[in-house]
Amino acid sequence: MKLWLLLPFFFTQFFNAQIQVTSLIDSLSQTSSNQEKARLSMLIASELSGDDWTRALHYIEIAEKSAKNSKSDKVLADFHIVVAEIYAEKGAWDITLENLLQAFTYYRDKPLKDRYRLENDLAIAYAETQNQEKALEYFHKIYGYEHTRKNPVNLASISNNMGLAWMEKDLDSSVFYFNKSLELIKDVDAPGLKTLLYTNLGKSSVLREDYDAAKNYFHQAIRQVDPKDSAEDLAWVYGEFSELFLKNRNLDSAIYYSRNAVDILDTVAPYSLEQLQAVKILYKAYQKNGNFENAVNNFEKFMVITDSLNLEDKRIKVQKLILEEEYRTKDKIRELEENESRANFYTLITGLIALLSILGIFAYRFWSKFKRTELEKQLASSKQNELRSNLELKNKELIGKAMIEMHRSEIIEDILKDLKEIKLKADKKEIQQAIDYIGKRLQRDTSTNLWDEFELRFEQVHESFYKNLIKTHPDLTPKDKRLCALLKLNLTSKEISQITGQTTKTVENARTRLRKKLDITNSQTDLSTYLSSFG
Incomplete structure (x- = not known):
């Protein structure tokens, strides 16, 4: 957004x-x-x-x-x-x-x-x-x-933000706020904001399948941009415009605008999401236009950018997890330090009272023992919370890796299908050989058994789970064990379906069958809670 x-x-x-x-x-x-x-x-x-x-x-x-x-x-x-x-x-x-x-x-x-x-x-x-x-x-x-x-630029900016917030819920409301923004600044020199608004109107028109209006808005957006000052904005508009032409199978225009976007972004943001989308449109337009040599060249560039963005995305996610964990840990440490400071203060007061009388000494001993027990309980609780947090973090990493690898595998499989279609249409032997080479590289990347890797990582985090589960239920199949592992991670049916590629209904049916195999007759017994008892 x-x-x-x-x-x-x-x-x-x-x-x-x-x-x-x-x-x-x-x-x-x-x-x-x-x-x-x-x-x-x-x-x-x-x-x-x-x-x-x-x-x-x-x-x-x-x-x-x-x-x-x-x-x-x-x-x-x-x-x-x-x-x-x-x-x-x-x-x-x-x-x-x-x-x-x-x-x-x-x-x-x-x-x-x-x-x-x-x-x-x-x-x-x-x-x-x-x-x-x-x-x-x-x-x-x-x-x-x-x-x-009565600041028209600020009012228009807020209206644009409101239009974006409505875009996924109600396109009519979204378009209303974008047009309201334009009306507010029609007599104001604000080319950057006008570029943004015309492009957003173009995107809204595409979603409404009003392609003539979309072309008009994108052209107006381009006219607002000064290439010397806002090259990246111009590339963004070109990219959105080229996607419209690709949908309409106006391939020459799609190639023209996406190639311009790629050329600009090569100099200002060569490994950005905007560049990835522009290169993707360009290679698909070349493919549909029958220019397979340029399609292959741009497809290779698409793969290089994809690999780079995947690595950066993983790095950012890890950094966010570390920052959030540091923030939560700092709060816990501060709370413990405050408790310790309070305990030391009370100990001092009790010590002073103890000097006044024997009764005070007995009172101090009793209170000290009670406080020490409470502190030990707090420390034990803190350690348990820390272990639980570490386990949750490892579970999140495990789920994240599984979803990333599954999504990556699906993308590569789709690309392999596209490559097969390109090869059938290619008439040059060199292009066919290049496609075969790329296909073999992609197949090599998908040859790893993702579930074997998942189960290996799962056993590293939950060492005794499978051993205890099989000991109690020896008749479980590998698929049953896999579903048990995903339920152990407290995933919903919808989340499991996203990882396995199945429908939510299929996962629900599998859960029902699993309950029968585990002999869980009480409908009040939660399946995930039951599986958590195995370690």
């Missing part, structure tokens, strides 16, 4: 890229005000978050402690806003939303002019976490505020 961000993200008055971290640290060491310490620490953390994440976390902790010690709800709310901005830049939108909501508890009752920036940020965060209803709720709020200020 392309959101036209109305405002610089998350209270940019806190930041100044020109400020030197060293001078900020010097200032921090000289101040005694908790409010100023919080402000300076937030500045330092923001500056370091891109290059030195470990130090950034350290200053986030200082800022949090200082904000709490300041006893100011506003300082604490502003701390959460800065944390939200830092995690937003890392793509950890769940943590971003969590901190924005904490800040909103302070700003909720403040005048609209004070909370309007935060509500804009909440709208964007909800949109990024796919909660379109909440996103629309906050976009409507800030639209009302902007309407009083």
